Amino acid sequence: MKYDVIVIGSGFGSLTAAALLANRGLQVCVLEQAKYPGGCSSSFKRKGYWFETGATTLVGLDEHMPLRYLLDKTGIEVPLRKLEVPMQVYLPDGQVLTRHNNLEEWIEEAERVFGEYQQRPFWEHCYRISQEVWRTSLGQLSFPFSNIKDMLHAARSARPHQLRLITAAFRTMEDVLKAYGLLENKLFVDFVNEQLLITAQNHLGEVNELFGATALCYTLYGNYYVDGGLINLVRPLELYLLEKGSIIRYRQAVQEVVPLKEGYEVRTMGDIFRSRFVISGIPLNDTLGLFQDERLRKRLSRYTLPSEMLNGAFTMGLVIRSQEPRQVLHQQVHVPEGLPYTGSKSFFVSFSHPEDTQRAPAGETVVAISTHVPDPVQTYISDKKPLEEAILQVLEQRGILRRQDIVYRDSATPGAWIFWTQRAFGMVGGYPQYSHVKPWQMKDARLDHKGAYICGDTVYPGQGIVGTCLSGIIAAHKLQQDHL
Numbered sequence: 117m118k119y120d121v122i123v124i125g126s127g128f129g130s131l132t133a134a135a136l137l138a139n140r141g142l143q144v145c146v147l148e149q150a151k152y153p154g155g156c157s158s159s160f161k162r163k164g165y166w167f168e169t170g171a172t173t174l175v176g177l178d179e180h181m182p183l184r185y186l187l188d189k190t191g192i193e194v195p196l197r198k199l200e201v202p203m204q205v206y207l208p209d210g211q212v213l214t215r216h217n218n219l220e221e222w223i224e225e226a227e228r229v230f231g232e233y234q235q236r237p238f239w240e241h242c243y244r245i246s247q248e249v250w251r252t253s254l255g256q257l258s259f260p261f262s263n264i265k266d267m268l269h270a271a272r273s274a275r276p277h278q279l280r281l282i283t284a285a286f287r288t289m290e291d292v293l294k295a296y297g298l299l300e301n302k303l304f305v306d307f308v309n310e311q312l313l314i315t316a317q318n319h320l321g322e323v324n325e326l327f328g329a330t331a332l333c334y335t336l337y338g339n340y341y342v343d344g345g346l347i348n349l350v351r352p353l354e355l356y357l358l359e360k361g362s363i364i365r366y367r368q369a370v371q372e373v374v375p376l377k378e379g380y381e382v383r384t385m386g387d388i389f390r391s392r393f394v395i396s397g398i399p400l401n402d403t404l405g406l407f408q409d410e411r412l413r414k415r416l417s418r419y420t421l422p423s424e425m426l427n428g429a430f431t432m433g434l435v436i437r438s439q440e441p442r443q444v445l446h447q448q449v450h451v452p453e454g455l456p457y458t459g460s461k462s463f464f465v466s467f468s469h470p471e472d473t474q475r476a477p478a479g480e481t482v483v484a485i486s487t488h489v490p491d492p493v494q495t496y497i498s499d500k501k502p503l504e505e506a507i508l509q510v511l512e513q514r515g516i517l518r519r520q521d522i523v524y525r526d527s528a529t530p531g532a533w534i535f536w537t538q539r540a541f542g543m544v545g546g547y548p549q550y551s552h553v554k555p556w557q558m559k560d561a562r563l564d565h566k567g568a569y570i571c572g573d574t575v576y577p578g579q580g581i582v583g584t585c586l587s588g589i590i591a592a593h594k595l596q597q598d599h600l
């Protein structure tokens with residue numbers, strides 16, 4: 117059977133591209149090695165409870181943002197609950213800080229916790245940049261440029277405010293804090309570093325102002341919860357594909373992509389599929405291995421990052437007997453002394469919504485805990501117990517949960533991510549921001565400048581569901597711009 121497009125993997129980047137191309141009337145076949153869709157933004161059932169595979173927070177549904185664009189374009193509906201307060205942070209000095217959704221409330225809170233000095237101008241500056249970044253991201257779908265058409269297209273849609281953003285790519289967040297005289301405020305620096313780690317995957321010396329300001333303002337945009345877990349974010353995309361005559365085939369691990377005179381042959385363990393176009397929705401490191409063409413591999417390998425520049429994750433799923441309903445579902449907890457094996461200075465905790473009885477029955481709550489594992493190849497977690505115990509001890513000390521309320525507990529190391537998603541080294545969260553890689557130096561969506569494309573969290577613009585969604589929009593856009 118010959119399809120118009122074969123999409124490799126059913127992560128959020130892949131499903132975005134697949135849905136937009138199906139919307140355009142193309143017949144799409146998504147090949148997924150696992151038995152359910154969504155990759156790192158999905159849910160799985162164990163012991164009758166629904167746990168998140170990876171991601172727990174969701175943004176991108178406001179005006180000018182990628183998920184809004186996808187849902188508006190396709191008419192797909194997702195069961196969303198807007199969170200009144202997106203997050204709380206348990207700081208190393210014992211204070212608990214609330215990341216309010218409203219800018220004014222947030223500045224007041226930041227001034228209360230970090231002191232009044234320069235908080236207002238700093239946050240107003242970051243918020244302004246983040247708004248410009250979001251407005252520009254969907255207005256410049258040809259970025260990063262990889263041919264003349266891209267440049268012409270960008271020039272036609274360029275606006276003066278977009279040019280201002282270029283200079284922000286040359287400054288790091290460390291430069292910005294310095295300019296506002298905030299580098300001496302250690303509590304604030306620690307806070308910024310750990311917040312950047314969950315949104316840009318790196319610290320302030322490496323994250324540029326463009327991505328950093330946007331990442332720090334993550335909680336100032338609509339934050340959402342999906343009842344039943346993030347599987348209910350991806351299932352509607354799957355249903356949409358089926359309605360449009362497209363398909364997802366599970367347990368189909370793609371081994372090789374062979375360019376033909378016209379189109380591609382995509383080989384899995386037991387099958388051969390043919391299509392006019394291919395979109396890889398798996399990390400660059402893995403995509404490289406699918407192509408035999410030495411020149412292409414050499415070209416792509418310039419963009420790939422090694423394990424020592426990446427992060428894996430240690431994740432823990434708990435079910436607890438609920439006490440009173442939680443006001444704030446997401447918490448970042450600082451651990452200044454560092455966690456065993458990983459040295460991580462924080463971990464992230466997300467609770468299922470108290471009214472969401474799809475994930476756990478009334479009276480019980482599902483809890484997702486995750487922390488970064490730097491350089492997943494070298495950071496071998498031989499025994500999960502000390503790490504689990506260290507996290508539980510901090511959770512108890514800070515009054516976040518009680519050990520006697522735990523009715524189920526399980527945890528996973530980067531090795532489990534290799535097994536679940538086949539991602540190289542068990543690397544997750546996407547390529548971290550590095551100051552020597554400017555946004556225009558990130559890999560764009562064109563793989564071979566013929567009919568093969570790429571999306572996902574290792575290519576522009578990188579991290580998170582919202583980033584991969586934008587990468588899927590760009591891949592679909594460039595494919596259409598080149599061929600349709």
Ligand SMILES: Cc1cc2nc3c(=O)[nH]c(=O)nc-3n(C[C@H](O)[C@H](O)[C@H](O)COP(=O)(O)OP(=O)(O)OC[C@H]3O[C@@H](n4cnc5c(N)ncnc54)[C@H](O)[C@@H]3O)c2cc1C
Nearest residue numbers: 125127128129149155156170171172173370572573580581
């Ligand atoms: C612990 C953790 C917490 C996170 N928290 C958040 C958060 O709160 N908010 C947020 O926005 N983001 C979060 N992220 C990041 C976010 O989940 C990911 O960046 C995003 O989901 C990645 O999507 P993707 O499409 O790039 O790839 P993936 O989700 O990795 O999807 C790739 C898919 O391809 C499949 N596949 C791989 N190889 C093959 C092959 N050869 N053939 C066929 N199929 C294949 C995999 O099984 C997978 O389903 C988190 C990630 C982790 C791990």
